[in-house]
Amino acid sequence: MLRFSVGTTGAFVLCEWMAWQPSALAAVLAAVLLSSLPSAPPLKVGFGLVLVMALWAWLAFFLTTLLGEALHILFGILAVGMFLAFFGLARAKGQLPLTILLVCFATIPVVTLALPAPYEDVFPKAFVRAMALAVVFTWITFAIWPRPSPKPPDPPGAALASPIAAAVCGIVIVLPVMLIYLMYEITNAIPVLLTTVLLVAQMTEERGAASARGKMIGNFLGGMIAVGAFYVLTVVPSLATLALISFIIGFYFSRLIVGGGVRGGNALLAYNMTIVILGLALLKGPQNSGTWGARLVQFALASIFAVGMMKLLWPRLKRPRPIPTN
Numbered sequence: 001m002l003r004f005s006v007g008t009t010g011a012f013v014l015c016e017w018m019a020w021q022p023s024a025l026a027a028v029l030a031a032v033l034l035s036s037l038p039s040a041p042p043l044k045v046g047f048g049l050v051l052v053m054a055l056w057a058w059l060a061f062f063l064t065t066l067l068g069e070a071l072h073i074l075f076g077i078l079a080v081g082m083f084l085a086f087f088g089l090a091r092a093k094g095q096l097p098l099t100i101l102l103v104c105f106a107t108i109p110v111v112t113l114a115l116p117a118p119y120e121d122v123f124p125k126a127f128v129r130a131m132a133l134a135v136v137f138t139w140i141t142f143a144i145w146p147r148p149s150p151k152p153p154d155p156p157g158a159a160l161a162s163p164i165a166a167a168v169c170g171i172v173i174v175l176p177v178m179l180i181y182l183m184y185e186i187t188n189a190i191p192v193l194l195t196t197v198l199l200v201a202q203m204t205e206e207r208g209a210a211s212a213r214g215k216m217i218g219n220f221l222g223g224m225i226a227v228g229a230f231y232v233l234t235v236v237p238s239l240a241t242l243a244l245i246s247f248i249i250g251f252y253f254s255r256l257i258v259g260g261g262v263r264g265g266n267a268l269l270a271y272n273m274t275i276v277i278l279g280l281a282l283l284k285g286p287q288n289s290g291t292w293g294a295r296l297v298q299f300a301l302a303s304i305f306a307v308g309m310m311k312l313l314w315p316r317l318k319r320p321r322p323i324p325t326n
Contacts, residue, residue: 001258004034005250007141011133012275013243016282020129024279027246028194028272029134035257035268036096040142046135052097053131056104057124064109075179078105079171086170089201090163099201100131106174107193110181173200173309177302195273196302200310218266222273225249229274230281242282249274 011030015023033041033049041049060078067074082105085098104127111123177196229245249271256267 001251001254003141003145004031004254004257005247006144007034007137008250008271008275009243009246010140011130011137012246012279013239014133015130016242016279017239020126021283022126022130022276022279023282024276025126025194026130026133026137027275027279028198029130030137031250031268031271031275032096033134033138034141035264037138038148040139040146041135046139049096049100049135050128050132053100053104054124054128056101057108057127060104060108061112061121061124064112068113071182074109075175078109078178079175081105082174083167083171086167086201087163089170090166099198102174102197102201103127103194106178106197110178110193113182169310170200173306177305192302195269195276196306198272199269199306218270218273222270223277226274226277226281229278233282246275246278249278 007030008027012023012027015021015026020026063074063077067077082102085101085105088094088098108123108127174193174197177193181193229249233241233245253267253271253274257264257271
């Protein structure tokens with residue numbers, strides 16, 4: 001619990017201190033690593049994660065800059081890449097690298113197309129930096145608390161009987177959210193798209209939407225906790241106060257995450273929502289409270305859409321196939 005709290009807090013506070021935006025991205029990636037790894041990753045694994053992030057982030061960026069004038073071709077290629085990633089998740093293959101691909105392909109093209117030319121390459125760099133910080137803080141916290149995690153390892157999931165149908169479901173959920181943000185040129189697309197992708201990817205890993213309601217409630221409560229934390233921070237605005245609040249939030253959610261299972265997965269998603277909304281609130285500031293309040297509504301709508309589509313489509317994937325008769 002201390003390892004999770006200190007690692008995520010360190011990544012988040014450092015990004016806020018250095019004005020590295022989006023500041024919550026490093027904390028979210030650190031949370032994913034610290035909640036899933038039983039021990040410190042070897043050097044080659046840590047550098048490999050940064051390399052994978054760099055590969056997918058810059059590939060998404062170069063595809064966008066090359067095909068920005070032909071959006072139908074660009075989104076066709078992105079759809080194919082995300083289809084293959086969801087297909088791999090449905091077959092229980094390469095969970096972390098494929099999830100990173102989904103995050104990059106869903107967020108970087110939308111934001112790159114919305115930003116002016118001098119700032120186009122900001123977000124690929126931010127993604128690589130966030131993964132590097134997540135790996136570094138994972139190493140630091142495991143060095144301080146080297147005991148293996150008591151969290152029971154999640155059992156390996158069996159591949160779905162119809163991974164193609166599962167991949168189609170993933171595309172049907174994520175692609176419309178991307179198109180909506182592109183249509184309205186909303187530059188703060190990263191937090192909502194990031195949360196949507198992680199929500200859908202985790203439900204794909206769990207092979208069903210049985211815990212969809214818990215995920216939606218967790219996301220909503222996480223947003224409410226973030227709003228409350230922001231108002232507490234405005235009373236004593238300082239980096240030390242932010243660190244204390246972030247640590248308390250991380251410590252609370254780590255109590256649930258360490259238990260593992262569906263409840264632990266829901267708690268991780270709720271923590272991600274909390275820290276993302278808090279980072280967005282800090283970016284907008286109190287004078288723009290209505291703006292980041294609207295972002296909270298966007299989170300809720302995106303979560304409801306993703307969960308609703310999963311509950312609608314997923315049972316059709318699990319229908320038993322008819323037995324042929326002679």
